[in-house]
Amino acid sequence: MIDCVSIEVTVNGRLRAFAVAPHHTLLEVLRDDLELTGTKECCLVGECGSCTVSLDGRIVDSCLVLAVEADGGEVTTVEGLAQDGHLSLLQQAFLDKGAAQCGFCIPGQLMAARALLELSPHPTIAEVQDGLAGNLCRCAGYQQISEAVLAAAEAADR
Amino acid sequence: MSANGIGASPARVGGIGRVTGSQQYVADIRLQEVLHVKLVTLDCARARIVSIDTSAALQVPGVRLVMTPGELPQPVPRFGPQFGDRPVLAVGETKYHGEPVAAVAAETKDAAEEAARLVRVEHEELPAIFSIAAALYPEAVLVQDPALRPDDPLAGTNVLREHHFGWGDVDAVAASADLVVENTCTFPMVTHFAIEPHGFMAAPDGDGIAVWSTIQHPNWLQKIIAGILGLPLAKVRIFAPDPGGGFGGKQHAKLEPLVAFMALATGRPCRLVLTLDETFQAVRRSSTEVRVRAGFRSDGTLVFRDVEANYLVGAYADIADRTVSKGGYASSGPYRVPAVRIVARSILSHTTPSTAFRGFGNPQPIWAVESNMDEAAHALGIDPLELRLRNLARRGEAFNPGDTPADGDWEQTVRRAAELIGWGSPLPPGRGRGIAVGMKSGPTTGLSYSTVRLLADGSVIVYAGTSDMGQGARTVFAQIAAQELGAPIEWITVVMGDTAVVPYDQQTSASRSTVLMGNAVLRACRDIQAKLRAMAARLHGVDEAQIGVERGVVCLRGREIPILDVLKPGLGRLGGELIGNGEMRRDAEPDHPLGGRAAFYEFNCTAIEAEVDGETGDITLLRHVTVSDVGKALNPLQARGQDEGAAIQGLGHTLMEHYIYDEVGRIRNLGAIDYRIPTSLDLPLELVSETVENEDGPGPYGSKGMSEGSLLSVAPAVAAAVRDATGVVIRDLPLTPERVWRALLDRPTS
Numbered sequence: 001m002i003d004c005v006s007i008e009v010t011v012n013g014r015l016r017a018f019a020v021a022p023h024h025t026l027l028e029v030l031r032d033d034l035e036l037t038g039t040k041e042c043c044l045v046g047e048c049g050s051c052t053v054s055l056d057g058r059i060v061d062s063c064l065v066l067a068v069e070a071d072g073g074e075v076t077t078v079e080g081l082a083q084d085g086h087l088s089l090l091q092q093a094f095l096d097k098g099a100a101q102c103g104f105c106i107p108g109q110l111m112a113a114r115a116l117l118e119l120s121p122h123p124t125i126a127e128v129q130d131g132l133a134g135n136l137c138r139c140a141g142y143q144q145i146s147e148a149v150l151a152a153a154e155a156a157d158r
Numbered sequence: 159m160s161a162n163g164i165g166a167s168p169a170r171v172g173g174i175g176r177v178t179g180s181q182q183y184v185a186d187i188r189l190q191e192v193l194h195v196k197l198v199t200l201d202c203a204r205a206r207i208v209s210i211d212t213s214a215a216l217q218v219p220g221v222r223l224v225m226t227p228g229e230l231p232q233p234v235p236r237f238g239p240q241f242g243d244r245p246v247l248a249v250g251e252t253k254y255h256g257e258p259v260a261a262v263a264a265e266t267k268d269a270a271e272e273a274a275r276l277v278r279v280e281h282e283e284l285p286a287i288f289s290i291a292a293a294l295y296p297e298a299v300l301v302q303d304p305a306l307r308p309d310d311p312l313a314g315t316n317v318l319r320e321h322h323f324g325w326g327d328v329d330a331v332a333a334s335a336d337l338v339v340e341n342t343c344t345f346p347m348v349t350h351f352a353i354e355p356h357g358f359m360a361a362p363d364g365d366g367i368a369v370w371s372t373i374q375h376p377n378w379l380q381k382i383i384a385g386i387l388g389l390p391l392a393k394v395r396i397f398a399p400d401p402g403g404g405f406g407g408k409q410h411a412k413l414e415p416l417v418a419f420m421a422l423a424t425g426r427p428c429r430l431v432l433t434l435d436e437t438f439q440a441v442r443r444s445s446t447e448v449r450v451r452a453g454f455r456s457d458g459t460l461v462f463r464d465v466e467a468n469y470l471v472g473a474y475a476d477i478a479d480r481t482v483s484k485g486g487y488a489s490s491g492p493y494r495v496p497a498v499r500i501v502a503r504s505i506l507s508h509t510t511p512s513t514a515f516r517g518f519g520n521p522q523p524i525w526a527v528e529s530n531m532d533e534a535a536h537a538l539g540i541d542p543l544e545l546r547l548r549n550l551a552r553r554g555e556a557f558n559p560g561d562t563p564a565d566g567d568w569e570q571t572v573r574r575a576a577e578l579i580g581w582g583s584p585l586p587p588g589r590g591r592g593i594a595v596g597m598k599s600g601p602t603t604g605l606s607y608s609t610v611r612l613l614a615d616g617s618v619i620v621y622a623g624t625s626d627m628g629q630g631a632r633t634v635f636a637q638i639a640a641q642e643l644g645a646p647i648e649w650i651t652v653v654m655g656d657t658a659v660v661p662y663d664q665q666t667s668a669s670r671s672t673v674l675m676g677n678a679v680l681r682a683c684r685d686i687q688a689k690l691r692a693m694a695a696r697l698h699g700v701d702e703a704q705i706g707v708e709r710g711v712v713c714l715r716g717r718e719i720p721i722l723d724v725l726k727p728g729l730g731r732l733g734g735e736l737i738g739n740g741e742m743r744r745d746a747e748p749d750h751p752l753g754g755r756a757a758f759y760e761f762n763c764t765a766i767e768a769e770v771d772g773e774t775g776d777i778t779l780l781r782h783v784t785v786s787d788v789g790k791a792l793n794p795l796q797a798r799g800q801d802e803g804a805a806i807q808g809l810g811h812t813l814m815e816h817y818i819y820d821e822v823g824r825i826r827n828l829g830a831i832d833y834r835i836p837t838s839l840d841l842p843l844e845l846v847s848e849t850v851e852n853e854d855g856p857g858p859y860g861s862k863g864m865s866e867g868s869l870l871s872v873a874p875a876v877a878a879a880v881r882d883a884t885g886v887v888i889r890d891l892p893l894t895p896e897r898v899w900r901a902l903l904d905r906p907t908s
Contacts, residue, residue, distance in 0.1 A: 002268075021268070032267075037186035038179015040402075042353050043434045047830035050353055078179035091177040095169045098795040101803065102628030103176030104183060104354040104402025129838040136830070138353050138403050139628045140806035141799050142838045143845060 007071035011036070012080030020067040027051045027062035029070075030077060038078040038107045042136075049135030052108035053077050059115040061134075078107035081114070090114055093152035094145070101139035109135045113149045122153055163641035163709075164859050167795030171632040171652055172400065183402050184357035184372050185431045192359070193222055195420060195430035196270035197413075198260040198277045199252075199439075203508040203823025204286035206251045210260055211278040220269035223424050224277060226260045230419060235386045236306075239378065239410045241318075243306055244474040244511070246386075246415045251284065253301065253473030254509050255824045256439025258413070263420050263428050286508035286823050287316065290447055290468050293505045301473055301506035318475060318504040321483045323751055324490075325559050326497030328462045335453025335461040339534045343526035343889045345873075346816035347445040347470070350515055351835050354402025355437040360418040361427035366393025367418055372401045374408045374625045375665040380657045382411045383418055398655040404627035405807070406514030407441035409667055410477055435828040442817065443515035444469040444478055444504075448489075448526035458540045460549045462497040465489045467523050471504045472511035479504040481512075484599060485519025487752055491527050492568055492597040492761060493549040494557050508823050514667060516804060516866050520598045521811070521873065528594040528874030529889065532881065542878065543576050543593050550595070561599070562756040565862075566787040568595075571850045572763045575785040578846055579765035588772075589780070592878025593765040596870025600863050601668040602754030604744040606675040607661035610639060610682035614733040616722040617649040620679055623663030624654060624671040628803075629865050630796035631671045635679045637792055638858055642683035644710015644721045661739075669760055669863025672792060674742045676858045681740030689736045690721060693728035758855050761787040762867030764805070766842075768879035775899025777813065777880060782842035789855025789862035800865045801847040808872030809842075810835050814892050 004019035011034060020029050030036045030053070039062060040050040046061040053062045054076040081088045087095070090113055100106045109132060116123060116131035123131065128146045137145065162168050175181030212224040227234050227247045234245045248257045259279050264270040287293045287301060293316040300316060307313035312320065332338070352372075359370040366389055373379045376398035384394045401408050413430060420428040432440065447468045453461035467486050471478035486502025502523075535542040550572065551557035551564040572595060576582075579591055609621040618639045624631040632652040640647045653660055663675060687707035694712050695702040706713040712724045725736070747754045767781040784805045791797040814834045818826045827833045847868070853860025873891055881887050886901040 031186075035188065036179075037182070040183075040353070041185065041431075042355060043830035045829060045831055048353060048434075078177075082178055087174070087177065094177045095173045098167065098170065098799050100170060100173055100176040101630070101799055102352070102354070102401065102403040103172075103181055104352070106176050107179045110177065129841065133837050133839045136351075136353060136835060136837060138351050138405070138807070138835065139799070140803040140836060142806065142836075142841055143802055144795075144799055146838065 005068050007068055009070050010074045012076055022068055024067050025063050026065040026067050026070050029067040030062060036077050036079050040104055040107055049112060050105050050108040052111040052135065054111055054115065059111055078110055081110060089155045090152040093148040093155065097144045097148040097151060099141055099144040099148040101141050105135060105137045109137065109145055116149065117153055121156065125150065162647035163637055164792050167793050168633065168637065168647045170630055171636045171647070172626065182399055183354055184359065184370050184399055187370060189359060189361060189427040189429065192427040192429050193263040193265065193424055194267045194270040195417060195428050196262050196274035197258040197436065198262065198274050198279065199256050199258055200279060200281055201824060202283050203255045204252060204284045205281040206284055207248065207259060208280040208282060214276040214278065215262060215273035218264065218269050218273040218276065220265035221262060221273045222265065222426070223263040223420060224260060224273065225420050225423065229423065235415065237382050237386055237411060237415055238475055239477045240479055241475045243302065246419060254511070256436065256510070258416065261416060261420065263424055283822065288507055288509055288819050288823050290470050290505055293507050301508060316506045318471060318506050319479045319482065321486050321502045323487050323500040324498040328464050328497045328499040331462050331497045332453055336456040337454045337534065337537055338451060339530055339537060340449065340451040341526065341530050341533055341889060342447060342449040343529055345446045345522040345525055345891050346811065347442050348811045348815040349438050349442045349817065350405045350407030352401070352403030352405060352407060355432045355434050356408065356412060356440060357431040358414050358417045359427060359429045360414065360421035362421055362425055363395060366395065367421065368395045368397065369414055369418055370397040371414050372408050373398050374401060374404045374627060374667065375410065376625070376655060376657050377623060377662050378665060379411050379414060383414060386415050387418060396657040398625055400655065401625055401627040404625065405516045406518065406667065409514045409665065412440055434830060438825060438828045439510055442510045442512050444471050444481060444512040444519070446470070446522035448523050450526045450530040452530050452534060454534050454538060456538065458538055458545045458548045460493055460495045463490050463495050465500045465523060465527070467502040469502065469504050469522070470507050470509070472507060472509045474511045476511045476513040478512040481514055481519030484752060485523055488520055488597060488599050489523035489527055490558065492551055492557065492564065492595060494551050494555065516807060517598065517869050518668065521870050524596050524870050525873045525891065528871055529877060532874065532878045543581055546595060547572060560750065565759055566761055566854060567850070567852055568761050568787065571761060571785050571787045574848060574850065575763035575765045575783050578783040578785065578848065579767055579781060581765065588883060589767060589769045590879045590882025590884070591765065591767050592875040592882060593763065594871035594874040594878060596762045596764065596867060598760045598866055598870060599756035600758040600760060601670040601674065601744065602752045602756060603746045604670060604674040604742065604757065605662070605664045606678040606742045607663065608675060608678035608682045608740045609661055610679065610686060610738045612643055612686050612725065612736040614729055614735060616645055616725060618643055618645045620650060620652045621660045622652060622654055622675050622679060623660045624675045625666040626654060627666070629671070629800055630793060631675070633796060634672055634676060634792050638676060638679050639683055641709060642680065643686060669865045672861050673757060673855065673857035673863050676861065677742040678740040680858045681742065682738040685738030685740060686736045690724055694724045697724065697727055758862040760863055760867040762870055764868060764871045764875040766875045766879040768876060768883055770880055770883045770898060772902060775895035775897070775902060777876065777893060777898060779842035781844045781846065783846045784868040785848045785850060786864050786867040787850040787862065788864040789857065790851050790853045790860040791849050792859065792861055797849060797864060798847050801868045802845055804866055804869040805845065805847065805872060806836050806841065808869035809840065811891055812873040812876050812893060814894060816892055
């Protein structure tokens, strides 16, 4: 048996201490150990973006990060976006613009869009498309996703 | 129009779960005591299995079962929606790259993966078939054992089925054509690439079994599992959470029977979630070669059309042959053609079993037929738009004898698309435009039941066996109930995806659900309205005939009373509820070539403005217009999402997507790195989606199905724009930069 490694990670504001197998990814640990299944698993090679989470303020493909690398870090997943039962502006905009179709890629899209708006609060549509280029949507709701991100940016100004 | 009802775009029902991550897809469901399953496969297409040694695998701590064909009932059970030809595990030899030979169940994913690597499969690689030409070669090895195809005159060949359709006498009228145009177009193997890979779980459930699947057709899966396990339907419970994208790839059973046998063998829940690579090896669209020969008079009038469509299906039929017959059948297009001859073949090969994929066998012949129209337009010196308008069937015209007449104002759709692309206006050098139409025959049969419960407080529960895989069926059904029963949409719950709870639905496919299940929901609501009328008659001492119920109100002697004011006193002190049932049935027509006439047609016109980079062959889409005749958009926001999504998916097979096989039949571009689908950077600079709404469809409030139309004719429209911009004619997809660049190099210098 493989020896597990003890790590501490702050996930969505809550400090979690647990033992992980050294070869398990952050994605596996989030989904299987912490049962935070909002983060999705698809390509496992860092191309589809469905496992996007925020780690120490930057977004990562959690399928490419070993859980031990997150030791001592701060992770935000899609479950951490709504506060006290209220949707974030981005989540609300995704709903309003019909951006979530099957919904499977949406957690990753939301995390990428959140990071984009933090870097660039007033993006152009080209910047939105560039910023979300690593997040595949096979429903191809790209236009409505971009519109949602722009609407959220506008709502943040109000 | 109410804020919630028909023609509005209320927030998606189920939307909050989708933006918070709380929506549970199959892989998100945790079962206690679950065993993890990993497949054992070979790294080649066709191989004779000599022996399977499981001893090392069984030594791995935590392994509970290594399922081999020998551990299954004998002969190994086979299943499939059309032919029942797919074995639960490969029998004797593998037929395609990735076909499961055995499967491991273990306490952890790690143990299952390790043990799967340790299963030793001694095998001998055998010659195999990966192309139409090789399959049709007279001495070709047979993909399927003829014993599997008793009484089939084609059993000694690799042709699974050969379909003949048409009318008139092509040979007799051919001489009267002023121009005959012939061309052959190829369409690549592409895969669905739903972002949710396929997932399956099964667990013993009392004296029956429960199965969880990413399936689109839960009731069909229930039938397959019941049949293969010898259980009554009532003892097979299928849980079908909303799929994370389906596109046809999740219509039919794949590995559920295997997982069910493993759950019964271990007495434990078993869980198999495929990787994306494994999903690529599970589903794809049929590749094709389609030859079109068409005759025209010098004024552009079509005289005849002669189509030979060869579809390369996989090693097992799945539903592929049905895509061949439906796609072949409709390949004369939405045109008035006096004589038509169509032969469409499904041809077996040692490749991934092909199946339904958005457009269901139609995009392939449409690529060829619409390209043929462009060829003819150039040869005749007639504008391509004008040529299409001249031959397009008018509303009510029996353009396909014996089938549903043209059910829309298709000319209006085409003219609108032309207007939106600026057809005929001058373009700068290096740019071009193309226009093409796509028509698909909708469902030919159907059976949907719905139950609707109007609860004592006026809130509503709708039961509908449709799978909401992104098209937004929950929302549309809730809108129908809101419209009919007056409840705010927030007070409506739509229950799907559990065969023990939800009444039967035939399937979620062919853009049918708004029309077929939508009508069942509407009828269930109207059943409740009838009960409300009886209630109001009793309460107010008037004749039922004098009472009307619509749009959430009871009309009585010129007064409008909210439904709740009848419901509450009507139900009385015990409360309770009103239950309505609705059924929508389209029976089979045995004499029809497809077994039934089209419930409706999906009709779309796509127009493209493009620019081609002469140095790189890169195509830039400046404007992409899609106009779809949808009858009535019940939810315009969702309709736009479906229309744009199908259009962009069409850009995938048009510009970039294709499987690459090596010489031993291995797919060399499995997964997201080497198989590219459109991203947010591959969009047209402008994408314009419009609907034509004449309320002339058979669905609720005049709606038609609409989720596939804008994918149908993307390829011919883009290729026509490339030709218009550069003069080069390309007949093979995808139009990759390299292919375009080579065509530009080969362009004859004038």
